[in-house]
Each structure stands twice: as structure tokens, then as C-alpha cells.
Amino acid sequence: MPSEPKVSDPKALSDALERRLNRRTRVKGEISMPAAPSLLPLYIKRLAVMFAASGKKFSTDELKELHDMMRPRAETAWAVSPHGRLFVSWESEKAPASGVDYLVWHELGTTAEQYAWWVENRDQPLFGKHPDARLMSVVDEYLTPAAQHHVLDIGAGVGRNTLPLARRGHPADALELTPEFAKIIQDQAAAEDLLVDVLTGDVLADDLVIEPRKYSLVLCTEVTSHFRGPHHLRLLFERAHQWLKPGGLFLMNAFVTTPGYRPDAMARELSQIFWSTLFTPEDMTAAAAGMSFTKLTDHSVHDFEQEHQHADGWPPTGWFEDWSRGFDAFGLKEGFPPMELRWLLFRKEGV
Numbered sequence: 001m002p003s004e005p006k007v008s009d010p011k012a013l014s015d016a017l018e019r020r021l022n023r024r025t026r027v028k029g030e031i032s033m034p035a036a037p038s039l040l041p042l043y044i045k046r047l048a049v050m051f052a053a054s055g056k057k058f059s060t061d062e063l064k065e066l067h068d069m070m071r072p073r074a075e076t077a078w079a080v081s082p083h084g085r086l087f088v089s090w091e092s093e094k095a096p097a098s099g100v101d102y103l104v105w106h107e108l109g110t111t112a113e114q115y116a117w118w119v120e121n122r123d124q125p126l127f128g129k130h131p132d133a134r135l136m137s138v139v140d141e142y143l144t145p146a147a148q149h150h151v152l153d154i155g156a157g158v159g160r161n162t163l164p165l166a167r168r169g170h171p172a173d174a175l176e177l178t179p180e181f182a183k184i185i186q187d188q189a190a191a192e193d194l195l196v197d198v199l200t201g202d203v204l205a206d207d208l209v210i211e212p213r214k215y216s217l218v219l220c221t222e223v224t225s226h227f228r229g230p231h232h233l234r235l236l237f238e239r240a241h242q243w244l245k246p247g248g249l250f251l252m253n254a255f256v257t258t259p260g261y262r263p264d265a266m267a268r269e270l271s272q273i274f275w276s277t278l279f280t281p282e283d284m285t286a287a288a289a290g291m292s293f294t295k296l297t298d299h300s301v302h303d304f305e306q307e308h309q310h311a312d313g314w315p316p317t318g319w320f321e322d323w324s325r326g327f328d329a330f331g332l333k334e335g336f337p338p339m340e341l342r343w344l345l346f347r348k349e350g351v
């Protein structure tokens, strides 16, 4: 029998050697992603590409199995906050096997933890040097003499607004979720001997106790961007209404979408992930429905603050301009996002 001819084509030989090299090569990787249920199909697509690049093309059934492992973890973390993380690590199997082993896990996160990190890692002033210009214009127009008008600052941060209100003579209460921030306000108020009561707590908590009909002004600025949906907005309106005196004012801001834009689940979830929770005009109307609120004004936060803020206070922070115009959530290269932060002023009617 004549022997088989030996292959002598250099290209075929080097390809054949290189193919065998794969048996001595191991690949491993890890990815972490925001734990959001609506993003799972996107994650599965990306993981399929990464696994294929690691030497294993996953079948539809294998990808479904991966999805089913990720789903309960994404749901658990998402229920706690939009700051949870999903992790997937993978490693190609040792030859002669040719698969990919993977592990899925998650970590929970909270908004207060995110902000506590800011205290250690970011420079003051965290939210700007001056109080909001819109707040000051409302106070000048409606709330004199200051001593007669009790104010509540919800999600007061480090007191950017609470402290100036107290310095003007308003009895001021601050409600703040992040204990590290509440302490900063408390310490500063004590150092200046200001009339400020600081309560550490969540404006949405079931067990929150605040005296009804006490305030001439309830302020809630840059806070609804952390809410988890229209049900939280509704609760905020109910509580503000309850805490205000008749004739009192509710000054708040929220990311409101352009009429006609219909955000899907992914847009809603991503807006929360980017600290820019969006609300449609219908969500806003529903939040105040049935309450004796009259809407007095509606302004673009970016435009109002840009025009009226102190020259040395604009922009208030490095992130403010993009964030307030919706670019943190919508990374558009051209044009403007279908939402922006709006200042809304309401008056509680009645006696």
C-alpha cells in the first residue's frame, strides 16, 4: 500500500499547529453589570459573544439556562435598589474538554451606601456652593417674615439649602436618608447655633412620623431622581400635602419626559440606575391627583439655575449640567434627551 502523502503546505501546517495550541490555552474573565431585570436579554447577548471568544459557542438552551440563573439574582438585587450588581465569571475548561465553566452571583447596594462613599471620596461642596436659586426666589416672594415660616427640606444632603434657610431665620427641619450627611448638617447647625432639627430617615418609610400641617414650605430637590417609580412620587405628594399648612408651598424637582415619549421598562430601569428616575407628564398628574394642590410654576432646572445662580456657583457641580438635562441616562451624541429636570411649585389650597 502506498503511504498517504505528507502535507507540506506551510500555511496548512501552521494553521494545524495553531489549532492544537488552543488545547494549551485557558481563558478566564469576569464582568459586573447593574442588576436590572429588563437588561438581561442585553447581557445574555454580550455574554454569548464573550463565551464564543473564549472558545465555546453557547446553544440557545445553554443561553436560556444562563438567563434562568441570572434572573432571580437580578430581581432580588433590583428589589433593594438600582445599585445592586450582577457578576458573571467564566473560565474555559481544561483540555480535552472544550466548554466554559461559569459562575453567577450578585451584590446588593443602597443609595445611602453610595452617598456615604461620596463623603470619603469626593471634594466638598458635594452638591454646590450655594442654595438653589429657584428656592431663594420662592422664599423671597412668599415666605417673609422668615421666623413665621417653618420649612422642611426632604433629602437635605449636606444642608446646601437647609442651612441658608436657617441663616435667614426660618425654623428649618431636615430629613436625610444618609446618616453621614445628616451628621454634617447637625454639626454645622450646632457650630452656627442655628434653629435646625435634623431627622435621619427615609421620606418613603412606613414608620416616618412628621407633624401634619406644620410647614409653610416643603422642599424636595434632587431627590426624586432616586425614587423607584410613580408609586414613590405619589407617596411624596401625599406626605408633602399632609405636612403643609393650608396655603403652604411644595417646591420639588423631577425628571419629566417630553410629551409623546413613551419610556419602556428598559428606559425606566436605566434612568434609575443613572440616578435620574424619569416620570412621564401622566405620572406627574397622577401623583397630585385628588389633592388640593394648584401648580403655580414649571421651569427647566438647568435653565433657571444657569440664569439666576451666583456667578461663582454655576454650574453647581461638574456633573450638574449633563445630569439635569438627562444626558447621564441618555448618552446621545447629537440632540437632546426626551427628559429634563423640572422645577415645579405647588400651593396647598384650603383652610
Ligand SMILES: C[S@@+](CC[C@H](N)C(=O)[O-])C[C@H]1O[C@@H](n2cnc3c(N)ncnc32)[C@H](O)[C@@H]1O
Pocket: 111, 112, 115, 127, 154, 155, 156, 157, 158, 159, 160, 161, 175, 176, 177, 178, 181, 201, 202, 203, 204, 220, 221, 222, 223, 226
Ligand atoms: C443629590 S442629593 C441632593 C441633596 C440636597 N437636596 C441638595 O440639593 O443639595 C440627594 C439626597 O437625597 C437623599 N435621599 C435620597 N432618597 C431619599 C429618601 N427616600 N428619603 C430621604 N432622603 C433621600 C440622599 O441621601 C441625598 O442626600
